Amino acid sequence: MNGLTNAQWMRPTQDAESTREKRRRPRFYLNLPIEFRMMDAPYVRGAMIVNASETGLLIQSLSNIPIGTRLNIAVLFSKGFELANFDVLAEVVWTKIYSDEARQKYQLGLRFIEILEEDRQKLKHLLGDGE
DSSP states (O other), X not given: OTTOOSSOOOOBXXXXXXXXXXXXXXXXXXXXXXXXXXXXXXXXXXXXXXXEOSSEEEEEESSOOOTTOEEEEXXXXXXTTEEXXXXXXXXXXXXXXXXXXXXXXXXXXXXXXXXXXXXXXXXHHHTTOOO
């Protein structure tokens, strides 16, 4: 995969109640860090990707972010011996609270709003669909 080693490659995720995939694009498990900034906030926060598709991300965060909030996101990954990234503008479409080791965390469903073609190609490559 041309030196991309950070991703945890697995089959696309499937709905636990059905073996039929209901999404338009399959999701792939990834274990990659992101940096994100709310459109009107001056500071950057971090989170981890749980899974991704060509149209959105599922992330885990210590921050609860309201539905409808737009985020500038940088997805960080290694490419050979270098650190690379791609940028995307996304919107929070759903949130879910959960506890992990006595700490409250949040899962956030994000839908891509804008992504440059160059960055879309990087994402497709990470998902195993790029050349």
